[in-house]
Amino acid sequence: MVTAYCGQSTVRPCRSGQSAVRCCAMVSDMADASPRTKSRKRAQATPEQTVGERRARELERSARQALRELATWWQTSARDLPWRYGRTTPWGVLVCEVMSQQTQMSRVVPYWEAWMSQWPDAASLAAAEKSEVIRAWGRLGYPRRALRLQECAEVVARDYDDRLPREYDELMALPSVGDYTASAVLSFAYGERVAVIDTNIRRALSRAFLGVESLGGSCTPLERALAWVVLPKAVEQSVLWNQAVMELGALVCTAKAPQCEQCPLQPQCEFVKAGMPGLGEKRTRPRQRFHGTDRQVRGSILQALRALPAGGALTHAQAEGLCADAVQLDRCIASLDDDGLIEILPGHAMRLPA
DNA sequence: TTCCCGCTGG
DNA sequence: CCAGCTGGAA
Numbered sequence: 001m002v003t004a005y006c007g008q009s010t011v012r013p014c015r016s017g018q019s020a021v022r023c024c025a026m027v028s029d030m031a032d033a034s035p036r037t038k039s040r041k042r043a044q045a046t047p048e049q050t051v052g053e054r055r056a057r058e059l060e061r062s063a064r065q066a067l068r069e070l071a072t073w074w075q076t077s078a079r080d081l082p083w084r085y086g087r088t089t090p091w092g093v094l095v096c097e098v099m100s101q102q103t104q105m106s107r108v109v110p111y112w113e114a115w116m117s118q119w120p121d122a123a124s125l126a127a128a129e130k131s132e133v134i135r136a137w138g139r140l141g142y143p144r145r146a147l148r149l150q151e152c153a154e155v156v157a158r159d160y161d162d163r164l165p166r167e168y169d170e171l172m173a174l175p176s177v178g179d180y181t182a183s184a185v186l187s188f189a190y191g192e193r194v195a196v197i198d199t200n201i202r203r204a205l206s207r208a209f210l211g212v213e214s215l216g217g218s219c220t221p222l223e224r225a226l227a228w229v230v231l232p233k234a235v236e237q238s239v240l241w242n243q244a245v246m247e248l249g250a251l252v253c254t255a256k257a258p259q260c261e262q263c264p265l266q267p268q269c270e271f272v273k274a275g276m277p278g279l280g281e282k283r284t285r286p287r288q289r290f291h292g293t294d295r296q297v298r299g300s301i302l303q304a305l306r307a308l309p310a311g312g313a314l315t316h317a318q319a320e321g322l323c324a325d326a327v328q329l330d331r332c333i334a335s336l337d338d339d340g341l342i343e344i345l346p347g348h349a350m351r352l353p354a
Numbered sequence: 355t356t357c358c359c360g361c362t363g364g
Numbered sequence: 365c366c367a368g369c370t371g372g373a374a
Binding site for chain 2: 097098100101102103104142144145148175176177178179180181198199200216254255256
């Protein structure tokens with residue numbers, strides 16, 4: 001059975017023994033020092049400089065108050081998700097974070113449990129049949145994530161002896177791992193003191209401490225600095241903080257209709273004090289419809305393929321029944337092939353890759 | 355219908 | 365920087 005060696009059970013001090021500012025700066029320096037395919041925002045200034053020294057002290061003080069409220073709220077209101085409370089491995093945390101990218105936790109839970117019992121570690125996933133991996137991804141959405149996760153497993157198994165690395169840069173270099181996922185693994189699996197930044201956290205922190213909506217688009221330097229300034233100095237508190245703020249953003253401090261009556265931070269919330277200016281303000285990303293899009297057509301093709309017995313193929317004629325627009329259908333078949341999600345057989349039939 | 359909101363590649 | 369990628373719940 002899996003032993004509890006992640007999450008708060010392995011909380012330990014920052015290895016560098018540096019202050020918050022230095023930790024943050026170190027991460028940036030290291031990221032800048034090595035050549036990388038994934039770009040990362042360069043932190044020119046310390047978080048304190050970015051928000052201003054005086055402002056930083058004020059924020060730290062209200063963050064300490066917020067931490068007390070959040071800790072209580074976490075105990076009574078947090079969801080009992082199966083990867084929490086040290087019940088899985090670092091690899092299990094990585095898998096759940098990748099599954100959670102753009103996908104609600106509630107939908108992830110059953111897939112994660114089935115996935116982890118089938119492939120409990122990176123090595124077993126690396127050895128799995130591609131078609132099985134795509135099949136197990138089921139209807140989670142964005143199936144390219146399944147292939148990237150398997151590529152990630154191959155790297156971890158081959159280059160890291162089946163042990164997920166603990167360095168930010170090494171994590172960032174893995175397929176399907178970006179800033180959010182790397183930080184989430186460091187905080188939730190390894191108990192490091194790292195500011196985890198996703199849109200839930202950006203929204204909650206921006207509202208509670210700055211009193212403004214976090215507008216869409218990439219994370220601003222101010223938002224990043226804010227996240228580091230309010231992050232509790234003690235490691236184990238920082239892990240709780242990341243989890244609780246994220247949970248708060250998901251359950252209470254939602255985008256359009258925040259449940260302020262249930263919010264532990266309401267008494268001190270700057271956004272509430274300001275009268276919630278521009279609540280639910282425009283996301284920079286324009287809405288992308290789903291119905292009738294290539295994504296929907298790709299989804300139905302894969303759904304049909306998953307329903308087939310192992311090794312089964314879908315004829316082009318059968319695929320035509322899934323999409324009235326022949327041009328769109330062929331475009332989607334080609335893109336699925338490009339992505340490595342299907343194989344084209346002689347005669348234009350298709351199947352899940354071997 | 356509206357909302358969800360990270361990684362990748364260009 | 366920005367467009368593209370799913371599918372289900374509210």
